[in-house]
Amino acid sequence: MVVSRRRWVRAGAVAAVGLAGVLALGASPASAADDGQWWYDVYKVADVHAEGWTGEGVKIAVVDSQINPELPDFAGADLTVAAGAACEGAEPSTTEANAESEHGSTVTAMLIGNGTGVAGTKGIVPDASVTFYGVGALEDCTPTAEVEQSRHTPLGWMLQRALDDGADIVMTTVVIGQAQPADRTTIAQAIARKVPLIAGNPNDGFKQGLLPARFVGVVAVSAVDQNLELPIAALGVPNVISETTVVAPGVAISTLGDNNSWDTPGLGTGTSFATPQVAGILAVAMQKYPNATGNQLLQSRVHNTGSEDHPLVYDPSDGFGYGAASLTRVLAADPTQYPDTNPLLGKGLAQPSAEEIAAAEQTLASAESDGQSGGTDADGLAAFLPVIIGIAVGVLALIVVGVVVTVVLVRRSRRRVGA
Numbered sequence: 001m002v003v004s005r006r007r008w009v010r011a012g013a014v015a016a017v018g019l020a021g022v023l024a025l026g027a028s029p030a031s032a033a034d035d036g037q038w039w040y041d042v043y044k045v046a047d048v049h050a051e052g053w054t055g056e057g058v059k060i061a062v063v064d065s066q067i068n069p070e071l072p073d074f075a076g077a078d079l080t081v082a083a084g085a086a087c088e089g090a091e092p093s094t095t096e097a098n099a100e101s102e103h104g105s106t107v108t109a110m111l112i113g114n115g116t117g118v119a120g121t122k123g124i125v126p127d128a129s130v131t132f133y134g135v136g137a138l139e140d141c142t143p144t145a146e147v148e149q150s151r152h153t154p155l156g157w158m159l160q161r162a163l164d165d166g167a168d169i170v171m172t173t174v175v176i177g178q179a180q181p182a183d184r185t186t187i188a189q190a191i192a193r194k195v196p197l198i199a200g201n202p203n204d205g206f207k208q209g210l211l212p213a214r215f216v217g218v219v220a221v222s223a224v225d226q227n228l229e230l231p232i233a234a235l236g237v238p239n240v241i242s243e244t245t246v247v248a249p250g251v252a253i254s255t256l257g258d259n260n261s262w263d264t265p266g267l268g269t270g271t272s273f274a275t276p277q278v279a280g281i282l283a284v285a286m287q288k289y290p291n292a293t294g295n296q297l298l299q300s301r302v303h304n305t306g307s308e309d310h311p312l313v314y315d316p317s318d319g320f321g322y323g324a325a326s327l328t329r330v331l332a333a334d335p336t337q338y339p340d341t342n343p344l345l346g347k348g349l350a351q352p353s354a355e356e357i358a359a360a361e362q363t364l365a366s367a368e369s370d371g372q373s374g375g376t377d378a379d380g381l382a383a384f385l386p387v388i389i390g391i392a393v394g395v396l397a398l399i400v401v402g403v404v405v406t407v408v409l410v411r412r413s414r415r416r417v418g419a
Contacts, residue, residue, distance in 0.1 A: 036254025036267050037120060038226060039277060043327040045124050048284065053331060055111075055125025055283040057290075061162030062108050062276075063133045063155065063172035065100035069093050073109045073117035073256060078129040082161065085134045086154030087141035092134025100137050102257040103272065107173055108132055109256055110276040111283075119254040119265035124280030124327075131165065133158040135174055155212070156183030159197070163189055168286060168294075171279040173200040173272035177209030179351075184215070185360065188352040191217040191342055192360035194294035198279045200271035201241040206234040214243065216347045217357075219298065222319060223250020223274040230319050231269050240319035243347050246305060248325040250274035274325075281327050285335060292335040299338035304329040316348075 040046075069081050081093045094101050106121070112130050115122035135141075135154050147157045155174050162170045163186065170190065190197045198219045202208030213220035222239065224230055224247045231251050233239035253273040258266030282297050289297075303312055305323030314322050345357075352360075 036252055036265065037122070039249035039253060039273075040122060040124075042226075042249060043124070043277070045122070045327070048327060048331065049126070053284040053288055055128030055280065055287055058125065058128045058283040058286050059166060059168045060111060060125070060128050060130050060279060060283055061133060061165070061167035061170045062104070062111070062130055063135060063158045063162060063170065063174060064104035064107060065137060065174070066090070066098070066134050067093050067104040067108055067132045068095050068097070068101050068256075068262070069132070070095055071105055071109075071117055071256060071262065073105070073113040073115075073119075073121055075116065076114060077112040077123075077126065079108070079112060080129075080131045082131055082133045082165070084144070084146075085136035086144060086147050086157050087136030087138070088144055089142070090134070090136030092132065092136070097257045097260045097262045099260075102255055102260075102266075103173070104132065104134065105256045106254075106268070107171075107272055107276045110253075110273065111280055117256055118262065119256050121254055121256065124277060125283045128280075128283050131162070131167065133162055138174065138176070151180055151182040152186065153178075153180050153183055156180060156186050159183075159190075159212070160186045163193065163195060167195060169196050169198065169279055169282055171198045171275060172212065173275050175200065175202045175208050175213070176211050179211050179215075183212070184352040184356055187212065187215045187217060188356040188360035189364070191345075191352070191357050192364045194340075194342070196279075196282050196294045196298055198275055198282070200275040201239075201244060203231075203239060203270045203272075204233045205239060205241050210241070213241075214347065214349050215351055216345045216349065217342045217352075218344065219245045219278060219301065220321070221245065221271055221275045221278050221325075222247045222321075223269065223271045224248070224320075224324070225251035228324060238319065240317075242319075243316045244319055244321035245302065245344060246278060246322055246325040247320050248274035248277040278325050281325055281330050284327070285330050288331060289335050293340050295340050295342045296335040296338045299341075299343050300330050300333050300335035301325070302343050303338065304333050 067081060069079055085092050108130060109121040110123060112123040112126050112128060113121040135158050141154055143154050147154050150157050152160060153176060155176055156179060159170060199213040201213045201220050201222045202210060212218055220243060222241055222244045230238035230240060250271055250273040251269045252267050255266040255268040258264050282301060285297055302322040305326055
């Protein structure tokens with residue numbers, strides 16, 4: 001039912017306790033850092049880490065404005081800053097505290113932060129490999145010559161770079177109002193490659209753009225507070241964004257730095273802070289279920305919301321979509337039971353089109369057959385497996401042939417789509 005899908009997951013003995021009751025037990029926090037880490041406790045991230053699910057082996061691309069990689073929060077983390085910004089006169093990394101660097105540093109720390117910085121931010125996937133792609137400040141942005149030649153928007157060019165670099169998951173909190181055809185091609189490529197793309201919704205649907213979250217195939221994330229309420233946007237109304245996929249904590253979240261200073265933490269509200277949580281949940285699921293495709297992980301994401309089992313429910317107009325993102329429920333469900341299809345292809349914008357996605361799939365298939373993209377030595381060996389098996393069967397005894405046939409049948413049955 002709708003209520004259950006919005007209830008926060010609470011692991012262990014407090015599974016059925018509502019957040020309102022839990023929060024009533026606490027007095028006013030001693031600092032912004034204490035208050036602003038409530039999302040970490042809601043998801044019982046420490047318990048998940050204790051079970052070994054830390055995002056190890058997963059490559060996440062973060063596309064944002066700027067980052068300060070020298071902050072203590074990133075000491076020991078697997079963090080790479082990709083060279084070059086998309087806007088002239090901007091660098092992807094800077095030690096200067098400003099709105100862009102504080103923002104990019106915060107959302108990245110929510111993934112891989114070690115908890116030692118001024119805000120005490122501990123990441124949901126501390127062992128993941130993160131590459132940061134700095135778009136630069138989009139306000140008054142003059143695209144670089146490379147971006148101009150690519151015919152992308154600055155954001156689209158960075159998303160393309162992340163895909164080309166082999167990211168397993170691509171996350172962005174940048175919002176734009178208009179896209180170029182090349183941007184749609186990039187989204188189509190992500191869909192074809194089955195790479196989950198997570199994007200924050202606008203914080204104000206009346207004033208900001210809706211892309212890339214509105215594109216088909218893209219997970220659109222909105223923020224909620226401790227009581228599962230949407231924050232207030234323009235005109236004093238809740239920030240209801242149509243065709244939202246899931247919601248996650250994004251109100252009163254600790255930020256790295258505040259008011260152009262790294263010396264004190266701040267408290268921020270926005271979809272940007274909810275987005276890395278959703279990306280992190282997919283990353284830990286990817287680690288636990290390495291045989292699942294990106295599409296199956298997305299299926300699990302939309303099926304397993306809230307704190308209780310429920311039928312798949314989706315409301316494109318209420319601002320909650322499929323419901324509240326859940327970490328433990330996604331980890332508990334084997335995603336290989338779900339169809340290997342992206343569940344987010346029916347958005348009203350219908351961009352990229354089915355034809356654009358089909359073209360991207362054909363290009364990918366052709367490149368893989370030519371060994372130009374996605375090919376490995378293991379893939380080449382796989383192409384010869386039928387011949388090897390044929391020779392082996394010819395010399396094996398009848399009983400061995402029977403065993404081989406049985407094993408093949410069992411494997412096929414395990415690959416069937418389940419409910």
